[in-house]
Amino acid sequence: MTSPIRSISDTARWVAIYRAWESARPDRLFDDPYASRMAGARGDAIVQSLPHGESMAWAIVVRTAVFDDMIVRAVADGAGTVLNLGAGLCTRAFRLDLPPTLDWIDVDLPDIVDWRRHCLGEARPACRHEHRAVDLTDAAARQRLLADATDRGKPVLVVSEGLLVYMAPEHVAALARELHADPRVTAWVTDLVTPMLVNTFGTLWRAHLDSARAPFRFAPADPPAFFAPLGWHEGECRSMWDESQRLSRAVPIGWWWDLFGRFLLPDVYARLRRMATIVRLERQPPTGGAAWAASPSSAPCSRNCMRCSKPCPTSPRCAAPDASSGPAT
Ligand SMILES: C[S@@+](CC[C@H](N)C(=O)[O-])C[C@H]1O[C@@H](n2cnc3c(N)ncnc32)[C@H](O)[C@@H]1O
Numbered sequence: 001m002t003s004p005i006r007s008i009s010d011t012a013r014w015v016a017i018y019r020a021w022e023s024a025r026p027d028r029l030f031d032d033p034y035a036s037r038m039a040g041a042r043g044d045a046i047v048q049s050l051p052h053g054e055s056m057a058w059a060i061v062v063r064t065a066v067f068d069d070m071i072v073r074a075v076a077d078g079a080g081t082v083l084n085l086g087a088g089l090c091t092r093a094f095r096l097d098l099p100p101t102l103d104w105i106d107v108d109l110p111d112i113v114d115w116r117r118h119c120l121g122e123a124r125p126a127c128r129h130e131h132r133a134v135d136l137t138d139a140a141a142r143q144r145l146l147a148d149a150t151d152r153g154k155p156v157l158v159v160s161e162g163l164l165v166y167m168a169p170e171h172v173a174a175l176a177r178e179l180h181a182d183p184r185v186t187a188w189v190t191d192l193v194t195p196m197l198v199n200t201f202g203t204l205w206r207a208h209l210d211s212a213r214a215p216f217r218f219a220p221a222d223p224p225a226f227f228a229p230l231g232w233h234e235g236e237c238r239s240m241w242d243e244s245q246r247l248s249r250a251v252p253i254g255w256w257w258d259l260f261g262r263f264l265l266p267d268v269y270a271r272l273r274r275m276a277t278i279v280r281l282e283r284q285p286p287t288g289g290a291a292w293a294a295s296p297s298s299a300p301c302s303r304n305c306m307r308c309s310k311p312c313p314t315s316p317r318c319a320a321p322d323a324s325s326g327p328a329t
Contacts, residue, residue, distance in 0.1 A: 003207070004045040008166055008214040009112035012088025013043035014050075015162060018060035029065040029247055031095065038089040038119045051204050058249040059240060059276065063191060066243050066278045067161050068096060070189045070236070074280070075102060079186065080154025083145075085136060085175075086163025088112060093129045094120065102127035105149055107134050136163075137171050143178060150184040158188040164218045165193055172218050173230060180231035180283065188232065188281040191240075192223045196275045227281060235282035237306040239273045246304055277306070 005011065016039035019032040047053040071082065075098060084090060087106035098104070104125065106116065110133040117131060132148075134141045149156050158179055164172050179185045193216070202209070202216040209215050220226035224234055244251050245258070262269040 003211045004042055004049050005208050005212040005214065007212055009109050010042065010046060010212060011162070011214055012112055013039050014046040015060045016089040017043040017047050018057040019064055021057055022061045029061060030068055032091055034091045034094065034119060034123065035089065050208060055252050058244055058251055061249050062240055062243045062247055063161065063278065065247055066238050067189060068092065070278065070280055071157070071159060072096060074157045074187055074189065075099065078155050079157035081105070081149055081152055081156045083107065083149045083156055083158045085158065085160040088162065089116060090161065093125045093127055094123050096126060098126040100127055103152055103154065104129045105132055107132045107145060109133065109135060136175065139174065142175065146178055146182065150182045155186040156184050158185055160190040162191065164190055165216050166214055168217050176227060176230035176232060186283065189278070190281065191276065191278045193219050193276050194274055195219050195221055196271050228284065231284045232281040233284050234279045236280040238278045238304055239306050240276040240278065241273045242304050
C-alpha cells in the first residue's frame with residue numbers, strides 16, 4: 001500500500017502534529033512553538049490517513065506532558081547531561097526552562113536530524129545543545145555516543161520517548177546493558193507498551209507501519225521482568241490511562257471503563273492501565289531485586305505513580321493492588 005509514512009523517521013512527523021494541536025489550545029498543557037512547522041504537511045497527511053489517527057492525540061499529549069515533568073525533575077535532582085535517544089522532532093531543549101549549564105544531546109537518524117536542523121534554524125536553546133546523527137542499532141556507533149555523553153563527567157539522564165517500541169528486543173536489551181555498564185548513567189525515562197497495545201493499535205495501523213518498515217517490535221508482557229536482569233528497575237511508573245484523567249485529556253470511551261468496566265471486567269481494566277506507561281528506570285541496587293517493592297516511599301505519592309505503596313491524593317487508584325504486580329499482557 002502507499003502510505004504517507006515513508007520511513008521510521010516519519011513517525012516523528014506524525015507525533016509532532018499532536019503537539020502542534022495541543023499548543024494551539026487555550027488550555028494547553030505545554031507550548032511547542034516549533035511543532036507545526038516541523039510536522040509539516042506530511043505530518044498532517046499521516047494523521048488524516050491513519051484509522052482513528054485524530055482520536056489518538058490524547059496519548060501523545062499526555063506522554064509529552066509527563067515526560068516534560070519527569071525530565072525537569074530529574075534535571076533539578078542533578079542530571080547534568082540529557083541523552084535524548086530517538087529525539088525525532090522533540091524541542092524540549094528549546095522550550096523547557098532548563099539550566100544553561102545542562103548538556104542536551106538530541107540523537108536520531110540522519111534524515112530527521114537534517115530536518116530538525118533546518119526547521120530550528122537560528123532558534124536559541126535554553127541549555128548547551130547538540131545534534132547527533134546515529135543509528136542506534138549500530139553497536140559501535142551507540143557505544144561511541146554513550147562514551148561521548150558520559151565522558152563529560154556529569155550524571156547522565158537517558159530519555160527515549162516513542163523509540164523502544166520500534167526497536168527489536170535484542171537491541172533494547174543491548175542498549176539497556178550498555179547504559180547500565182556506565183555508573184554515570186543514573187536514570188532512564190522511557191515509555192513502554194505491552195502486547196495489548198500492539199494487538200490493538202499495532203493491528204489497526206499495521207499496513208501503514210509495515211510499508212514504512214516501522215512495525216511495533218518491542219512490547220514486553222512484563223516490563224519489570226524484562227529490565228531487571230539488565231540492571232534496571234522501575235523507580236516510578238505512570239500509567240498513561242491514569243495520567244489522561246489527571247490531565248483532562250480523555251481516552252475515547254475511557255469513561256465507560258472508569259465507571260463500569262473497572263467493576264465488570266477488573267482484569268481487563270488493570271491491563272488497560274498497564275498497556276502504556278512512562279517509567280523512570282533506575283539502577284538496580286547491588287543486592288538486586290525490585291527496590292520499589294522492598295523500600296516503598298515513606299511519603300504519600302503525589303505523582304500518580306503505579307509503584308507507590310501509599311494512597312495517592314490525586315488518584316485513589318494509585319494504590320490499587322493490581323498496579324504493581326502480575327504480568328500485563
Ligand atoms: C515516534 S518517533 C518519536 C520521536 C520523539 N522522541 C517524540 O516523542 O516526538 C520515533 C523516533 O525514533 C527514531 N528512531 C527509530 N529507530 C531509530 C534508530 N535505529 N536509530 C536512531 N533513531 C531511531 C525515528 O527516526 C523517530 O524519530
